[in-house]
Amino acid sequence: VLLGGSPGIGKSTLTSMALGNLSGAGRRTLYVSGEESAAQIKLRAERLGEDALDVPALAETDLDAVIATLVAERPDACVIDSIQTMHCAELAAGPGSVAQVREVAGRVLRVAKATGTAVVLVGHVTKEGALAGPRVLEHLVDCVLQFEGERERTYRTLRALKNRFGSTSESGVFEMRAGGLVEVLDASARFVGEATGKPGSVVLAAMEGSRPLLVEVQALVSPSELVPPRRAATGIDRNRLALVLAVLARHGGVAVGASDVFVNVVGGVRVEEPGADLAVAIAVAGATRGLAPAGEKPVACFGEVGLTGELRSVAHHERRLAEAAKFGLAVVSPEVAPSLRAALRAALTPRGGMSEVGIPA
Ligand SMILES: Nc1ncnc2c1ncn2[C@@H]1O[C@H](COP(=O)(O)OP(=O)(O)OP(=O)(O)O)[C@@H](O)[C@H]1O
Numbered sequence: 001v002l003l004g005g006s007p008g009i010g011k012s013t014l015t016s017m018a019l020g021n022l023s024g025a026g027r028r029t030l031y032v033s034g035e036e037s038a039a040q041i042k043l044r045a046e047r048l049g050e051d052a053l054d055v056p057a058l059a060e061t062d063l064d065a066v067i068a069t070l071v072a073e074r075p076d077a078c079v080i081d082s083i084q085t086m087h088c089a090e091l092a093a094g095p096g097s098v099a100q101v102r103e104v105a106g107r108v109l110r111v112a113k114a115t116g117t118a119v120v121l122v123g124h125v126t127k128e129g130a131l132a133g134p135r136v137l138e139h140l141v142d143c144v145l146q147f148e149g150e151r152e153r154t155y156r157t158l159r160a161l162k163n164r165f166g167s168t169s170e171s172g173v174f175e176m177r178a179g180g181l182v183e184v185l186d187a188s189a190r191f192v193g194e195a196t197g198k199p200g201s202v203v204l205a206a207m208e209g210s211r212p213l214l215v216e217v218q219a220l221v222s223p224s225e226l227v228p229p230r231r232a233a234t235g236i237d238r239n240r241l242a243l244v245l246a247v248l249a250r251h252g253g254v255a256v257g258a259s260d261v262f263v264n265v266v267g268g269v270r271v272e273e274p275g276a277d278l279a280v281a282i283a284v285a286g287a288t289r290g291l292a293p294a295g296e297k298p299v300a301c302f303g304e305v306g307l308t309g310e311l312r313s314v315a316h317h318e319r320r321l322a323e324a325a326k327f328g329l330a331v332v333s334p335e336v337a338p339s340l341r342a343a344l345r346a347a348l349t350p351r352g353g354m355s356e357v358g359i360p361a
C-alpha cells in the first residue's frame, strides 16, 4: 500500500494508529521512520494512546538495516515513513531521488512478498498534489491511497486511487483531534447543521467514493478593481469554476465579469466531480443577487452544468437523494430542473428585500 499526502496532513498519525489497532488485535507490527527520532515517535504514540505505544518503532534511513529487521522480525504489518527518506547505500544518488525511490520500493516489495508482510509505504506529494517520485512506484504497489484535506482545517479524507483487490470507491472522513484522528461517521449531519442558508450558500449532495456526503458550498461575489478580477476556488477545480461562471453569464443571466468571485467548500473538503457544478452555480448566483433558498432549511443540489446551459445527470442519483432526504432537505437536481436557469429559479427566491431582480425566466 502506498499512502500519499501533503506535509503535516497526518500520514504518520494515521499509520501509527492503524498499526496500534493491529497490534491491539494481536498482530506483529513494525513502524519504521526515516523522518523522526525514536523519541519523537514515542511522543506521538503517547498522544495516540496505549495501543500505539505498543508498536515497535525503528528510526532508520538505511535500507539494508530496515530490510534486515524486516527479515528478522517478520511482522504482519509494517509502515515505512517515508519512502523518500530511505537510502540504499549502493546507489550514489541522494535519498528521495528517482533512482533511490525505485530501488527502495523494489527491494521492500521483494522482501514483503517473501516474508508475507503487509507494507504501507508513506509517500510525499509534489506541490501539485501528485505522488512524488517515479510513476513506477504506483504500478508496483497493490493499493494507492491519498490522504488529503487542508492542514489548518480539521477534516481529512482518505481515498483509494488504485486498488488491485477491491473497489477504489471506498473513502473515509477523519477529524484531527488531540488524541489522533477520529473517523467522522456522520460528516453530513455536521456540515448540514453548520450550513448558513444565507445568500451564497448551498448544500451540495456530493459523493465521497461510494458514500454520499452533504457539504456546504459558499460563494462570495464582490465588485472588483482588478482587471481581470479574481477567481479563487477552495475545494473545487478552478477550471470547473471558470466554466460554470461562463455558462452562468451566457445562459443563467448572472454575469460576474466585473466582480471577484470566491468559492469555498466548507470544512476543507475537496469535491472533484462534475456533480458539484450546480452547487457552484447556485452559490454564485445567490451571492450575486442576494438570493437564498426559501424556507428554514438549506436546499441540497447536485448536477453537471453543460456548456449549452443544460443540466446533466450525474452518477449515484438515488444515493444523493436519499442522503438529502435523511436531513429533510429539498433537492434541486437535473431530474427536476432540465436547465441551469430552471434550477436557479427553483433554488433561489427573493428574500429580505435585498434584491427583487430574481432570475429572468
Ligand atoms: N496535540 C495535537 N492536537 C491536535 N492536533 C495535533 C496535535 N499534534 C499534532 N497535531 C496534528 O497532527 C499533524 C501532524 O501529523 P503527522 O505528523 O501525522 O503528519 P504527517 O503527514 O506525517 O507529516 P509529515 O509529512 O511532516 O511527516 C499536525 O499538522 C497537526 O495538525
Ligand SMILES: [Mg+2]
Binding pocket: 011, 012, 013, 035, 081
Ligand atoms: Mg510524518
